[in-house]
Amino acid sequence: MATVTPNLAVKDPRTRDTGGGSPPSYGGGGNGDRGGGGGASDYGERLRRARLGLVIALTAVVMMFVGFTSALLVRKGLPSLDPQTNTYSRDWVPIELPWVLLAVNTVVLLASSVTMECARRDIARQVALAPVKSIPGISLGDEKGFPWLGSTVVLGLGFLAGQFLVWRVLHEHHFFVYSGPSSSFAYLLLATHAVHLTGGVIALTYAGTTSLLHRPVEARRIVIDVSAWYWHFMAFLWVYIFALLRIAR
């Protein structure tokens, strides 16, 4: 029976990471969302990492909607048994969505995407100018910019309210979630998108309040930048859903 701990050729392996030719320590970078630490380059790393994380998170969202889309297409093509006549027929009744209202909502959401982009560029400019501003006696003039972030939140909430109106209209026309497959999918897609967008609104609200929490401008920039790309994706996703509901209704 072998011993538990084999004899070590070299007794203390910990010394080896300081040996071995090149000095191993470069500190600072890469402590994730722990806050604190590091200089400007650390924020650059964190921004890149946050963007990478966002792309991966969006991949998961894409897969969810790939699932919904394939379910919709398969379900639409399926025949269903009619118990009265005992024959198969298609039970997919095209849904009458309030297209005008939806188009207005779409415009509101796209407008919010534009204001979001302005907010993103605004904070990026602030970060770039921060070293200049810190020089005593230097003033860059207009310190209070347009509240792009607030506008985005308002427009986003407006879109959600508009979607709620769409639900109301559907109810009035007696299209309920259980009325038929087309109706079920419309509710499903509207609701899932609305939930995701609500997440975006919460992130933006958080980004707006970070300035009150005296977080450094670079930290705010990371939150706003990532939220902006998320927001753009939500706008794109909505256009996709709109097209899907229109084409495959």
Next chain:
Amino acid sequence: MATSEIAHAHAAPQGFIRKYIFSLDHKVIGLQYFFLALTAVWVGMILSLFMRIHMVWPSADLPLVGHIQPEAYLSLVTMHGTIMVFFVLTTAPQGGFGNYFLPIQIGAPDMAFPVLNMLSFWTTFVAFMIMIAAFFVTGGAPLHGWTGYPPLSAVQSTGPGEGLGADLWITSIAIFCAASLMGALNFITTTLDLRAKGMSMMRMPLTVWSWFITAILGLLAFGVLLSAGILLLMDRNLGTSFYVPLVVVSGQLMGHRGGSPLLWQHLFWFFGHPEVYIAIVPGMGVASQLLSTFSRKPIFGYKAMVYAMLSIGFLGFMVWGHHMFMSGMSPYSAFAFSILTMSIGVPSAIKTFNWLGTIWRGRVRFYTPMLFAVGFVSLFVSGGLSGPFLAQPTLDIPLHDTAFVVGHFHLIMGVAAIFGIFAATYYWFPKMFGRTMNEPLGKIHFWFTFIGTYSIFMPMHYLGMAGQPRRYSQFTEVAYLQHLIPLNRFITYAAIVTISAQLIFVINLFWSLLKGPKASDNPWEATTLEWITASPPPHDNFGGHTPVVHNGPYEYGVPGAARDYILQTDPAIAPSSAH
């Protein structure tokens, strides 16, 4: 746990709650996942024990559950499968060991998003609690199996467990999906973005590759399961008809119209087949790491191993239809799925060949982790060989609903993955707890488990071919199965012995944790980065330093070197050897 020296750049958390409960440290989170899986595996094992005993002694009164009714038997089947697949095979190898060792092996101080990491553990924990709660509600746990096929799973009145129990089951799975997606996000970002200087992708240990590939599989698969689960919940509770056709339940015509149970099967297996690889791929990584370390030889064909794992992952998304040969699918689709499925044999064979090539003429040190790694390869081959049988529609149709399938998937994804977990536990225990596990007890545990699992699952192939159906709660009265009862009894005895032998492991684990002899920093004389730091590693893994990597992960027995292993941080052995 002795963490005597915590001297590093950023402060370790103080206080019990921040340190051990809502910790942001990937090592603590890894251990939390590990102990969650350890709890879950005991629940799952006890359920399987109830099933085995009920099969051969159907009138027996069992502790806790009493006399098992047919519905209760199906609940056992469902909960055993679900708990094992989600909360053991997905949780321990990836959430547990992946969380603990991926950042250390790439030279990072932590995961990319520690808060998200903590959230993904606690979300998994909530999912587990909700799953367990299904046992205790009116009607008990659901009956629909871990695959949750509608209409059984989609209509509330189909059985006693299909009310609240099934709702809890689906909710738990949906929460688990969210947790796994958060975990996958962290794993992928960390691997891509936090590697130490010199740690190129092709210098990553194969364990890191396996966790990385598993995370990609999880990212692409769990989103689809989540959407499928949402549709199922809507069918159950909002009266939609995604999966439910016109159906009569207990003499009552349901309100559903025109849905397709096959739609669920497609969505579920699009997740379900990659899930098999989510369970087994980390085991492949661990086996590669250990076979190389304990044979004192470089892994045979490192790049081939990486590409084989990548192609197994890729092909895993294109073969889901082989679970549905019985669904009446077009023979042309079945043919395509069959060919694609059998093509997975190619990368699997490459891996097996390379594992054998790694041990070949090595100076093998048969410590317990090595035994379990060899056991993994053995089970992977034995379980894998029945794969091509089931991949052919003509053979799958007679075998599909028999014990043959039970034997096949338990060997390949169940026990093989468990052997990967055992190998990892014995291998990394000194690093995780700073103490060593008892070697003789480990070996006794190995032989009991190895012989035991073969005794349980090998005869099932024969039972299946002899026509023993699966999922039947009672068959002792059936005439044509009479001659199979002695073999079934043997399997039950083997299961009792094997499960009892797991107590050896638990005793060894906890005894060693408290009283085991202190471990050195590199007891196995291994090369990867976790072995250059203290046991257990300090809060930021490397005590304020970030390692710089100069060598590949498996430099053993390098000709002309002073000792038979070269750490990844040692000076480069030769400029040409850098990939």
